[in-house]
Amino acid sequence: xxxxxxxxxxxxxxxxxxxxxxxxxxxxxxxxxxxxxxxxxxxxxxxxxxxxxxxxxxxxxxxxxxxxxxxxxxxxxxxxxxxxxxxxxxxxxxxxxxxxxxxxxxxxxxxxxxxxxxxxxxxxxxxxxxxxxxxxxxxxxxxxxxxxxxxxxxxxxxxxxxxxxxxxxxxxxxxxxxxxxxxxxxxxxxxxxxxxxxxxxxxxxxxxxxxxxxxxxxxxxxxxxxxxxxxxxxxxxxxxxxxxxxxxxxxxxxxxxxxxxxxxxxxxxxxxxxxxxxxxxxxxxxxxxxxxxxxxxxxxxxxxxxxxxxxxxxxxxxxxxxxxxxxxxxxxxxxxxxxxxxxxxxxxxxxxxxxxxxxxxxxxxxxxxxxxxxxxxxxxxxxxxxxxxxxxxxxxxxxxxxxxxxxxxxxxxxxxxxxxxxxxxxxxxxxxxxxxxxxxxxxxxxxxxxxxxxxxxxxxxxxxxxxxxxxxxxxxxxxxxxxxxx
Numbered sequence: 001x002x003x004x005x006x007x008x009x010x011x012x013x014x015x016x017x018x019x020x021x022x023x024x025x026x027x028x029x030x031x032x033x034x035x036x037x038x039x040x041x042x043x044x045x046x047x048x049x050x051x052x053x054x055x056x057x058x059x060x061x062x063x064x065x066x067x068x069x070x071x072x073x074x075x076x077x078x079x080x081x082x083x084x085x086x087x088x089x090x091x092x093x094x095x096x097x098x099x100x101x102x103x104x105x106x107x108x109x110x111x112x113x114x115x116x117x118x119x120x121x122x123x124x125x126x127x128x129x130x131x132x133x134x135x136x137x138x139x140x141x142x143x144x145x146x147x148x149x150x151x152x153x154x155x156x157x158x159x160x161x162x163x164x165x166x167x168x169x170x171x172x173x174x175x176x177x178x179x180x181x182x183x184x185x186x187x188x189x190x191x192x193x194x195x196x197x198x199x200x201x202x203x204x205x206x207x208x209x210x211x212x213x214x215x216x217x218x219x220x221x222x223x224x225x226x227x228x229x230x231x232x233x234x235x236x237x238x239x240x241x242x243x244x245x246x247x248x249x250x251x252x253x254x255x256x257x258x259x260x261x262x263x264x265x266x267x268x269x270x271x272x273x274x275x276x277x278x279x280x281x282x283x284x285x286x287x288x289x290x291x292x293x294x295x296x297x298x299x300x301x302x303x304x305x306x307x308x309x310x311x312x313x314x315x316x317x318x319x320x321x322x323x324x325x326x327x328x329x330x331x332x333x334x335x336x337x338x339x340x341x342x343x344x345x346x347x348x349x350x351x352x353x354x355x356x357x358x359x360x361x362x363x364x365x366x367x368x369x370x371x372x373x374x375x376x377x378x379x380x381x382x383x384x385x386x387x388x389x390x391x392x393x394x395x396x397x398x399x400x401x402x403x404x405x406x407x408x409x410x411x412x413x414x415x416x417x418x419x420x421x422x423x424x425x426x427x428x429x430x431x432x433x434x435x436x437x438x439x440x441x442x443x444x445x446x447x448x449x450x451x452x453x454x455x456x457x458x459x460x461x462x463x464x465x466x467x468x469x470x471x472x473x474x475x476x477x478x479x480x481x482x483x484x485x486x
Contacts, residue, residue, distance in 0.1 A: 037077050038070040039147050041157040042121070048164040048272050049093050050131045052139075053196035058131030061098050063161075066123035067114055067147045076118035077149040084110045084126040088142035092163055093129050100124035114147075129161075137198055137271075139163040165271030166196035168204060168240065170303040178308045180263075182256045185217055188305060191247035192240075192269040193298035200240040204290075205273035208232045210254060212263030214307060218252040219283035226279055233279045238290050240271070245295030248288050256309045261342040261429050263309070268302035308429075314339040315349060315427035318403060319438035322359055322410045322421070326447040329362055330412065332440070335405030336391070336425045343402065349427035352386040353377070353408065356442035358416035361387060363409045366395045376406045386424075415444040 043065045050058030065084060069077045086095045087108040095108065103112040103126045114122040126145075140162040148154035170192050180186045190206055208231065210216050215229045223234035232252075240246060256263055316339055320332040336351045338344065355361050364387065366376035376396070377389035389396070391404060398404040421440035430436065 037073040037075060037149065037152045039077060039080065039149060039152050039155050040068045040070050041145070041147055041155055042066040042068055042123075043145065043157050043159050046160045046162060049129045049161050051164045051167040051196075051271070052135050052137045052198055053166050054131050055133040055135070056131050059128055060130075061125050061128040063127075063129060063143075063159075064123045064125050065112070065145050065147075065157075066121055068121035069117050069119055071119050073119065075151070076116045077152050078116045080114035080117060080122070080147060080149045080152075082112045082114060082126070082145055082147045084112070084143060084145040086110070086127065086143050088144065089129075089161060090141070091132070092135055092139045092141045093132060093161065095127040096130060098125045098128040100126060103127065131163075135163045137163060137165040137201065165200045165202060166194050166198040166240075166242070167301070168192045168194055168200070168269035168271055169298045170267065170269055170300055171297055172300040172303075173297065175303065175305040176308070177305060180256050180307055180309045182258045182260060182309055182311060185253040185255055186307070187251035187253055188265060188267075189247055189251045190267045190269070190303070191245065191293055191298065193245035193295035194240045194242055194271075195295070195299075197242050199242055200271035202271065203235065203237040203273045204240050204246075205236065205270045205275075206232075206234040206248070206267060207270065208234075208252070208265065208267045210263065210265055212307070213257035213260035214254050214263035214265060215257070216252065216254050218254075219285045220252075220288040221283050221285055222287040223283045224275055224279035225281040225283065227281065231279065233275055234288060235273045235275060236288070236290055240290075243295075245293050245298055246290040247293040249291050250288065252288075256307065256311075259311055259341045259343070260309055261311050261313055261344060263307040265305040265307060266302055267305075309342075311342040311429070312431040313342040313344055313427055313429040314432045314435070315351075315425040315430045316435045317351060317423040317425050317438035318405050319423050319440055321441045321443055322356055322412065323443040324410075324412045325445045326412050326414055328412050330410055331407045332410060333405045334408050334423055334440070335389075335396075335403065336427075337404075338398075338402035338427075340402065342429060344429070346392065348392050349425065349430070350388060350390050351423055351425045352388050353440070354384070354386045354422045355408075355410065356416070356419040356421035356440055358412065358414045358419050358442055358444060359410045359421070360413055361408055362411050364389075364406055365409070366406060368395055412442070412444050415446065416442060419444075 047063055050060055065082050067080060067082060085108060102124060103110050105111055110126045112124050112126050140160055142158055142160055144158045146154050146156045194200060208216060210230045216232045223232050225232050315336050318335040318337050320334060322332055324330040334353055363374045364376040366373045377387040380386055396404045419442040422437060423440060424437045
């Protein structure tokens, strides 16, 4: 199987698209001594470098030259090199050092070392493309490249590099949607603005991605979907003139899966309406169109929509009893249990512990990255305050049952009949407050006799009496001996 092209998503500043057809160079006869080893190029036939309105500010490091070893060879392709010549871009782009650490060069020609491969492939960006001022949409040039190996004949390819249409902007502010009930459709109305001086002559395209258990459920006839309904691409033939803004004529719908607490929708617009190959399923409903709208706030390259459902993650405390003799230091495991039905992908929320009267928390030990820590929770600033345990601090590790606990080390200072501390949980998706608090009782027994004797209030006076007694005996003996005879 040929190695699939590694396609990276566009950055916020640069629009990148690939043609569906690949410029796959036919592998020539193997070089002498190659024993059937052959290479194949899998670079795109066309590539949009940057948007015309970006000019010299544009920078794009996404162009790559994938090289595959043709299956069936009996030995590896040794020391593969790819030489890329970008001199055909003069006047429409500049090139500079990219993020491929195995590529070197200067000016227009760059060489990439791909190493030794067998029945495999490799790809790297040879350089970073930079824009130039004064270009217009559709201006283009070419890049040529040659792949070779010590034991394989060279293969060559060419990609036409074009300047894209205007940059299209969507809302800058992240949108938030709450109260989405799983299984019931919710609505999304994407919009964009063309703030440039160019018209989107080829039409425009909308790309939507759903995450966190969200599914795109609309099926307009001018939209295409991936097999899991988590991504959609919609093409619009309308030419978006300079200084105009639009929204879709009717909302798109999406749903949340059961037990999902949150999800995320992302969408962006492009003036390069070429459908990605990974969207093969065409919608069967009435096509969407575009309607003029206000352009205020449309300044971002893409927009996120944070979705919160009606599902809850019900937190309840994990409590225990401080039980021991006066003077003992005992461990009590405290924490929080997520009763669901939703499960958080990250540990968010907290629990707070107020110790029972008559006790002192001496430590809340934890281990993180092989480092022993004494305090997993923030200590109170005032006596009698709460220890605050942030579940997102990296000091806590939830179990498979949704329980997160840590050992509190309590020293029993004195007996206080009826003393009770508290533990309270806080969760951003907890909608059942009635079970958020539990008590931490103190059951203190008297200290053993030997420990009572060692208490400072008893031990110090006894030591003083003993010292005085010894001093008295010594003084008595000295008096009885009297002065020494001469």
